[in-house]
Amino acid sequence: MEGRFFVASSYQVIWEVLTDYEAIHEFVSSLQQSHVKEQHQDYLLIEQESKGKFFIFSRKINIVLEVIEEPPRKIRMKEVSQKDFDLYEASWEIEDAESGMNVIYTLKSKPNFWVPGFIVKSSMRNNIKTSLKEIMSEIIRRTQAHGICSGNS
Numbered sequence: 001m002e003g004r005f006f007v008a009s010s011y012q013v014i015w016e017v018l019t020d021y022e023a024i025h026e027f028v029s030s031l032q033q034s035h036v037k038e039q040h041q042d043y044l045l046i047e048q049e050s051k052g053k054f055f056i057f058s059r060k061i062n063i064v065l066e067v068i069e070e071p072p073r074k075i076r077m078k079e080v081s082q083k084d085f086d087l088y089e090a091s092w093e094i095e096d097a098e099s100g101m102n103v104i105y106t107l108k109s110k111p112n113f114w115v116p117g118f119i120v121k122s123s124m125r126n127n128i129k130t131s132l133k134e135i136m137s138e139i140i141r142r143t144q145a146h147g148i149c150s151g152n153s
Helices: 011-018 117-146
Strands: 001-005 031-039 045-056 059-072 074-079 084-096 100-111
Touching: 001 117, 011 084, 011 100, 011 117, 059 084, 100 117
Parallel strands: none
Antiparallel strands: 001 100, 031 045, 045 059, 059 074, 074 084, 084 100
16 A cells, blocks of 8 residues: 655655654554654664554554664664564655655555455555645644745755
């Protein structure tokens, strides 16, 4: 799955929002908790708890992400606990665009709990759309707070 948005902001502000692991749950509504569990030279371990909604069902989901940051353009994440997912690989990419930046999120996932496939895909798609809107709103809020109009400043 892939989602993207355009925003008139800078790499610095976008990077600041995407890597705000300790506070991301304050502006992404599906996340209940997020914190840096371990910091290593080449990667971070981020522990997150979210509430997954699947049609009429909801379920607490816990993940531990191995996060590799490649400033200022890419963040790669892989779920390593395999508690709730057999496969969970995601990435953020920031690309130049006219008058701003494109922010692209990709996700490959396979939960290890049973939910019909069509429900999982639909729910994940909706969750990604909502999360991207919330992240974009936070980038805009911080961009305005920093007084940055657009571009690579």
